[in-house]
Amino acid sequence: MPNQIGGLTTQEAQKRLMKYGENLVYKKQKLKPIVFFLKKFTSPLLLMLIVAAVIAFFVGQQTNAIIVLAMVLVSGILDFVNSHKSQKAEDALFQRIITTATVYRNGQKVNLPLKEIVPGDIVYLVPGNVVPADAQVLAADDFFVNQSALTGESFPVEKHASPEIFSQTGALVEQRNRIFMGTNVVTGFATARVLKTGKATEFGVIAEKLKNTKSETEFDRGIKKFSLFIMKITFVLVALVFLVNALLNKGVLDSFIFAIAIAVGLTPELLPVILSVSLSRGSLAMAKKAVVVKNLPAIQNLGTMDVLCTDKTGTLTEDKIVLVKHLNSGGENSERVLVHAYLSSVFHTGVQNPLDSAIKNFRKLNIESYQKIDEIPFDFTRRRQSVVVESRGQRLMITKGAPEDMLKVTAFCRLGEKPVRLDQDLEQKIKEVFNGLSANGFRVLAVAVRELPLEQRVVYENTEEKNMVFEGFMCFLDPAKDSALEAINELEAKGVEVKILTGDNEILTQKICQEIDLPIKGVLIGSQIGHLTDEALKVKAAKTTIFARFSPSQKERIIQILRKSGRVVGYLGDGINDAPALIAADVGISVNNAVDVAKDAADIILLKKSLEVLRAGVIEGRRTFQNTLKYMMMSLSSNFGNMFSMMAASMLLPFLPMLPSQILLNNFIYDTSQVTLPSDQVDNSALNRPPRWRLNFIKRYMVVFGLVSSFFDFVTFAVLFLGFGLAHRHFQTGWFIESLTTQILVIFIIRTRKMPFVQSRPSRALFLSVIVGILVAWLIPFTPLARAFQFVVLPSRVLAVIFGIVIIYLVVVEITKRLFFKQYVDQHKNSD
Numbered sequence: 001m002p003n004q005i006g007g008l009t010t011q012e013a014q015k016r017l018m019k020y021g022e023n024l025v026y027k028k029q030k031l032k033p034i035v036f037f038l039k040k041f042t043s044p045l046l047l048m049l050i051v052a053a054v055i056a057f058f059v060g061q062q063t064n065a066i067i068v069l070a071m072v073l074v075s076g077i078l079d080f081v082n083s084h085k086s087q088k089a090e091d092a093l094f095q096r097i098i099t100t101a102t103v104y105r106n107g108q109k110v111n112l113p114l115k116e117i118v119p120g121d122i123v124y125l126v127p128g129n130v131v132p133a134d135a136q137v138l139a140a141d142d143f144f145v146n147q148s149a150l151t152g153e154s155f156p157v158e159k160h161a162s163p164e165i166f167s168q169t170g171a172l173v174e175q176r177n178r179i180f181m182g183t184n185v186v187t188g189f190a191t192a193r194v195l196k197t198g199k200a201t202e203f204g205v206i207a208e209k210l211k212n213t214k215s216e217t218e219f220d221r222g223i224k225k226f227s228l229f230i231m232k233i234t235f236v237l238v239a240l241v242f243l244v245n246a247l248l249n250k251g252v253l254d255s256f257i258f259a260i261a262i263a264v265g266l267t268p269e270l271l272p273v274i275l276s277v278s279l280s281r282g283s284l285a286m287a288k289k290a291v292v293v294k295n296l297p298a299i300q301n302l303g304t305m306d307v308l309c310t311d312k313t314g315t316l317t318e319d320k321i322v323l324v325k326h327l328n329s330g331g332e333n334s335e336r337v338l339v340h341a342y343l344s345s346v347f348h349t350g351v352q353n354p355l356d357s358a359i360k361n362f363r364k365l366n367i368e369s370y371q372k373i374d375e376i377p378f379d380f381t382r383r384r385q386s387v388v389v390e391s392r393g394q395r396l397m398i399t400k401g402a403p404e405d406m407l408k409v410t411a412f413c414r415l416g417e418k419p420v421r422l423d424q425d426l427e428q429k430i431k432e433v434f435n436g437l438s439a440n441g442f443r444v445l446a447v448a449v450r451e452l453p454l455e456q457r458v459v460y461e462n463t464e465e466k467n468m469v470f471e472g473f474m475c476f477l478d479p480a481k482d483s484a485l486e487a488i489n490e491l492e493a494k495g496v497e498v499k500i501l502t503g504d505n506e507i508l509t510q511k512i513c514q515e516i517d518l519p520i521k522g523v524l525i526g527s528q529i530g531h532l533t534d535e536a537l538k539v540k541a542a543k544t545t546i547f548a549r550f551s552p553s554q555k556e557r558i559i560q561i562l563r564k565s566g567r568v569v570g571y572l573g574d575g576i577n578d579a580p581a582l583i584a585a586d587v588g589i590s591v592n593n594a595v596d597v598a599k600d601a602a603d604i605i606l607l608k609k610s611l612e613v614l615r616a617g618v619i620e621g622r623r624t625f626q627n628t629l630k631y632m633m634m635s636l637s638s639n640f641g642n643m644f645s646m647m648a649a650s651m652l653l654p655f656l657p658m659l660p661s662q663i664l665l666n667n668f669i670y671d672t673s674q675v676t677l678p679s680d681q682v683d684n685s686a687l688n689r690p691p692r693w694r695l696n697f698i699k700r701y702m703v704v705f706g707l708v709s710s711f712f713d714f715v716t717f718a719v720l721f722l723g724f725g726l727a728h729r730h731f732q733t734g735w736f737i738e739s740l741t742t743q744i745l746v747i748f749i750i751r752t753r754k755m756p757f758v759q760s761r762p763s764r765a766l767f768l769s770v771i772v773g774i775l776v777a778w779l780i781p782f783t784p785l786a787r788a789f790q791f792v793v794l795p796s797r798v799l800a801v802i803f804g805i806v807i808i809y810l811v812v813v814e815i816t817k818r819l820f821f822k823q824y825v826d827q828h829k830n831s832d
Contacts, residue, residue, distance in 0.1 A: 503551070737778055
């Protein structure tokens with residue numbers, strides 16, 4: 001084993017890295033390109049199409065088989081190319097988020113990426129760190145670890161240094177000298193020797209189960225419901241088509257092939273590709289705006305978010321904290337208070353917070369005569385931190401923290417040079433000074449001291465923070481951010497309510513809100529919610545803007561209450577105390593310089609802590625949602641209408657309205673023309689409100705627009721069969737052109753609630769792909785492919801009539817769309 005102080009040498013660490021491998025639990029296996037490509041053809045839908053193609057080939061339907069296989073191949077290629085691009089982009093993005101650990105190497109403390117930790121390394125741990133590997137504690141000071149990721153136990157467990165070998169069979173909670181990968185440090189400090197890394201750790205043993213556990217987003221649930229709905233419709237229609245055509249003596253095999261073609265026409269097989277392209281485009285667009293997505297499905301949740309809970313630091317303020325004043329208990333300038341606070345900050349070895357940095361940067365003081373004896377780390381229950389120092393025969397405990405909590409451990413107050421007993425009047429005066437400072441926008445820490453007896457002991461407990469002398473205040477300023485109000489107003493205009501959840505006091509928080517002119521609906525203090533039931537708190541939370549002096553568990557409770565109220569909640573936090581709320585939220589948002597545990601808990605990482613950056617992310621999330629929804633709405637309206645018409649026509653006509661090969665070709669051209677949908681522009685009006693998944697709305701949409709599509713199909717049947725007397729190939733060619741043209745062109749109407757092209761224009765890529773699809777539909781009868789698909793050239797007067805039907809159809813759909821949204825959506829705003 002390495003020297004416990006110096007750690008491993010670089011050379012020895014490299015040898016162990018080669019022997020034990022990288023410290024990774026989830027290491028992505030790089031598949032060979034051919035294997036990765038073939039895996040794209042393993043979805044149930046594509047396998048079903050491949051089986052249908054094989055059957056068609058062996059029963060003499062070679063053309064149908066080739067078309068189906070071509071569709072499968074194009075779908076697989078699109079998915080492969082997009083997945084490859086997305087993976088490269090994702091790898092590049094994640095290089096910008098690196099979690100490190102403090103390790104002793106070559107006798108020095110260095111920060112290394114977690115994957116470079118090896119057995120034998122000596123790691124140094126402070127609050128907020130995620131334990132990087134399984135390790136044995138060598139030295140610890142008030143060291144508590146949250147092991148809930150492994151044990152489910154929510155209370156922190158204290159760990160001790162112990163020379164004995166830990167039990168190999170004892171329960172995790174009983175192994176007090178051992179810490180485990182994936183747990184996080186709550187309070188205290190420790191050095192530990194790494195024993196196991198990567199998949200050899202306790203966390204690695206259960207990694208396969210953990211990596212498959214993923215929270216389901218609202219959009220995921222909507223997709224599942226949509227898919228189940230489509231499957232039910234497809235099964236009923238296909239079964240009906242097969243049975244009826246078989247009973248009409250049209251041949252069992254022909255009826256089966258025709259039914260399979262109907263199923264292909266009904267199924268939105270391009271949906272996985274559309275989803276994948278939309279998410280990857282959204283992720284890349286957000287990355288350009290300094291937003292890195294860790295969990296791609298979270299993009300939709302960010303778009304549907306309608307309430308954002310955030311701390312004020314760095315969002316409402318500049319996050320540039322400076323020390324402005326150091327005052328005694330009466331509010332007068334005091335050098336003694338500065339010295340004591342400076343000693344506390346210098347000898348404090350835990351997580352370096354901005355307040356300690358501001359104290360040390362204020363002025364460099366001579367403290368050479370002071371020696372550190374011990375320290376008692378900060379925690380969110382006590383809300384204070386202490387150091388024990390000794391100088392010139394005097395031993396002092398210096399404590400600093402939130403003024404409200406500091407008063408709980410003080411029994412005296414310094415007036416001039418002498419401490420006097422703290423009575424109610426004096427305590428009230430201290431509170432008045434504190435409230436006045438908070439009202440003027442200062443963030444305030446209180447400082448207290450206690451003289452300790454000189455003795456040999458070097459370890460102190462937080463229970464000894466008592467009978468202290470209140471010295472005074474340290475006053476900090478974090479200027480309000482000028483751009484905060486504009487960003488909040490823009491979020492509010494987009495339907496996202498902003499709530500402030502903070503551990504700071506309510507007076508300071510209100511002052512910051514007033515400085516940026518943020519309206520305050522209500523204020524709730526952490527101590528006020530303990531006696532409230534969930535129902536009562538639900539009412540209070542809806543009417544509250546500021547939640548002040550909230551503990552981590554109270555923040556988590558508010559998030560859960562808001563979610564139970566039907567809200568989609570985002571939480572922005574970067575501290576240890578934010579981890580529970582980040583996990584509880586629909587979408588957890590953190591920043592790149594956050595503590596490890598916060599970054600691990602988040603779905604989305606902001607490279608810059610700013611509400612402006614977050615607003616851009618919300619817009620991208622909604623754009624992704626809306627473009628995906630367009631494809632589904634179009635599939636349900638025109639596809640369902642045409643396939644329903646085909647089913648009915650096959651029962652009424654003496655011949656099939658369209659051959660199976662023609663149906664498949666129709667579907668192939670149509671799907672190919674829609675691949676560019678994720679690039680489409682989205683109307684501002686569609687981005688102004690958080691979108692919601694409403695299956696009932698989708699069902700009604702399908703019925704209304706499907707009936708319109710079917711009506712025009714039957715008009716086409718009547719014109720071609722009764723009007724022109726066309727049969728077989730001429731009829732099938734005419735309806736192929738009409739159905740494919742209406743299916744493709746209707747996207748221009750469905751993609752927007754506005755007037756197409758006049759008030760809302762599609763993206764250039766979508767416009768070009770649609771035009772190409774239309775040209776192919778009309779020109780195929782004039783190409784060599786016509787013979788293979790049994791198309792014929794139609795008379796110009798028939799083509800002119802078909803063109804007229806298409807124009808009338810588009811006009812009627814536009815009118816129907818306006819009536820539908822006016823009579824249904826506007827009357828059901830609460831449910832849609």
